Amino acid sequence: MDKLKVRQNDKVMVLAGKDRGKVGKILKIYRKKDRVLVEGVNKVQRHTKANPYAQTPGGINEKEAPVHVSNVAVMCDACSNPTRIGVRTTEDGKKVRFCRKCNEIID
Template identity: 70%
Template sequence: MMKCKIHKDDKVMITTGKDKGKIGKVLRILSKKGRVLVEKVNMVKRHTKGNPYAQQPGGIIEKEAPVHLSNVMIVCDACAKPTRVGYRTTEDGKKVRFCKKCNEIID
């Protein structure tokens, strides 16, 4: 399994496609597929039939579609730039992620 550097609630920037340059929060990680769901990014329209039992009306809803991990980059809070992430171990033995641009710890 591919090690995923992106976590839920991370801020990421889209690096390709129609949403290139957009920044959003990670809603879900689909690790088996190597994809992530990013808030308000890669929106697709879905036609729904509705469900009378659940009292859901039919119609068109907009939903996020998963984006491949290779098409997103973590945005560092400290330097506010999309960046590559590295791992390092702190003095108390904890593994943390850090920004390769400004060296700030991301976690």
């Protein structure tokens, strides 16, 4: 069973930090570190030097940095709220995620 209840492409709201309240899509999950990369959230500026051999221009690149999974909450499409996720087993034995606020199945 997934320890993390988030999945790639989930819509999540950021709960802490400078991007608190922002909503974005999960681009990547780092399971070992319990971190997720959220589109447009926690942007950091990377100052890169031009490298003529690799043809990369120098300058400042903006890039998302991963945030800890405890700092995001999955958005529920049914009630459009950030919510806690529960997992329950359906009658045919499948595990599904559901919204603890409105009980709607999220998967």
